[in-house]
Amino acid sequence: MADDLKIIDNASKQQQYESLIPQIEALIYGETDLVANLANIAAALKEQFKWFWVGFYLVKNGELVLGPFQGPVACTRIAKGRGVCGSAWQQQKTLIVPDVEAFPGHIACSSLSRSEIVVPVFADGEVVGVLDVDSAELAEFDDTDARYLEQIIRLIKF
Numbered sequence: 180m181a182d183d184l185k186i187i188d189n190a191s192k193q194q195q196y197e198s199l200i201p202q203i204e205a206l207i208y209g210e211t212d213l214v215a216n217l218a219n220i221a222a223a224l225k226e227q228f229k230w231f232w233v234g235f236y237l238v239k240n241g242e243l244v245l246g247p248f249q250g251p252v253a254c255t256r257i258a259k260g261r262g263v264c265g266s267a268w269q270q271q272k273t274l275i276v277p278d279v280e281a282f283p284g285h286i287a288c289s290s291l292s293r294s295e296i297v298v299p300v301f302a303d304g305e306v307v308g309v310l311d312v313d314s315a316e317l318a319e320f321d322d323t324d325a326r327y328l329e330q331i332i333r334l335i336k337f
Contacts, residue, residue, distance in 0.1 A: 184226055196327035199227050203331060216335060218247035224312065224331075225249035231292055232313040236264055238306060243268060246308065254288040262286035267297035268306050273325045277318040289313070296320040298328045302337035 187198045203223050207216040217235045225233045234248020236257060243257040243264055260269040262285055267274045276295045279285045292313040300308040310332055314320065 184223055186227055192321075192323050193327075195227055196323070196330075199223060200327070200331060200334075204334060207334060211336075213335075213337065214247055220310075220331065220335070221247050221249045230312055230319070231315045232289070232311070234311055235300070235308050236311060237308040238268070243309065248311075250313070251289055251291075254286055257286065263295050263297045264309050264311050267299050267309050271299055271301075271306055273298045273329060275320045275322075275325060277320075279313075291315050293317045294319045296324055296328065298325070298332050300332050300335060300337070307337050 184202055185198065187195050190198070203220055206219045206223060210216055221233045221235065224230065232248065232250030232253065234250065234253065235246035236243035237246045242259065245253055245255045257265045259265050263274055263276050263279070263282055264286075266284075274297050276282045276285075279287075279292055279295050292315065294314045294317050296312050298310040299306045300310060310328060312320070312324075312328070
């Protein structure tokens with residue numbers, strides 16, 4: 180799919196996801212390069228929702244290493260159990276943080292980040308990476324985001 184995304188404004192969060200997911204499927208259909216697919220997924224999410232930062236960290240040699248992303252420069256490496264990303268990896272579950280300042284051990288890659296959601300990416304039952312999304316607004320993310328972002332993550336073939 181080489182066309183621009185069809186961005187929907189003034190719709191519910193659920194409607195935005197339901198419009199975006201088929202577009203993401205079309206973007207990655209037939210593409211076997213992981214980096215290309217992760218880059219397009221990050222870009223599509225950033226374009227639709229205008230979040231502060233959207234990107235992936237990939238598990239490499241026992242730590243999370245920065246992968247494709249959209250937004251300002253980011254932390255390059257994160258240890259298992261550190262910050263929201265490392266905690267989501269360790270706990271193997273999606274974490275929603277309404278106020279990053281209240282999260283014990285939060286890693287402040289940017290002082291502009293106020294809330295965060297991190298979704299682990301699985302392959303063969305193991306966490307192989309995480310999708311990290313930051314917002315400049317408090318309490319930006321909820322169960323709707325978790326449900327649809329987890330659905331998007333399942334589209335990725337590692």
